[in-house]
Amino acid sequence: MNLALWIAAGLLAVIALVGGVTKTFVPKEKLAAQRGGEWTGHASAGFVRTLGVLELLAAAGLILPAALDIAPVMVPVTAVCWVLLMIGAMITHGRLGQYVLVLGNALYLSLAAFIAVGRSTVEPFTG
Template identity: 70%
Template sequence: MNVALWIAAGLLAAVALTGGVTKTFVRRERLAAQHGGEWTADVSPGFVKTLGVLELLAAAGLILPALTGIAPGMVAVTAGCWVLLMIGAMITHYRRGGLDRFVLLNVIYLTIAAFVAWGRLPA
């Protein structure tokens, strides 16, 4: 079970890191021109960058507490926050394009995050 939790947390951390770097360092206009990133045209650049920073923090929070043994319960908290973020992402993508592949991808990420949150809850 521990190995499955590490794999799931690592996958989510990679997704969070990728999204965080993109939203933090790529200009909003370029993001808005890409399929799936159209929603960024409707929000401020600061909001997009804030989401990016939160995703970078999530990448760290999914791995570092368990790796270092410092506050390992924070992995469950981070995964729970990721669930909330995915709910927002699903709503945003659904409003823009209906039930498309991005909504389904967010459901998959939400499910993995819920598994990590459940599996890493302190005993």
């Protein structure tokens, strides 16, 4: 179970890292032109960049606390925060009729819920 949780956290961290880098460093206009990026047309550049920074922090929070053994309790906390972020993403994409993206967000939400439950009750890092 420990290995499955590490794999899930690593996969979700990579997803968060890619999304965070994209939202933080790619101009909003270029994001809006991409498939699935239409939601950025309704948001300010600061909001999009803030979401990107949150995703970068999530990528770090899913791996570093446990890997460095500094406040490993932050891993399930980060996973719960990711669940909340995905709920917002699902609502946003649902309103725009982007149901394939809603399904993808639901998959990410499930992965984060698995990590949150697994690292808080089933296989926590601390005794």
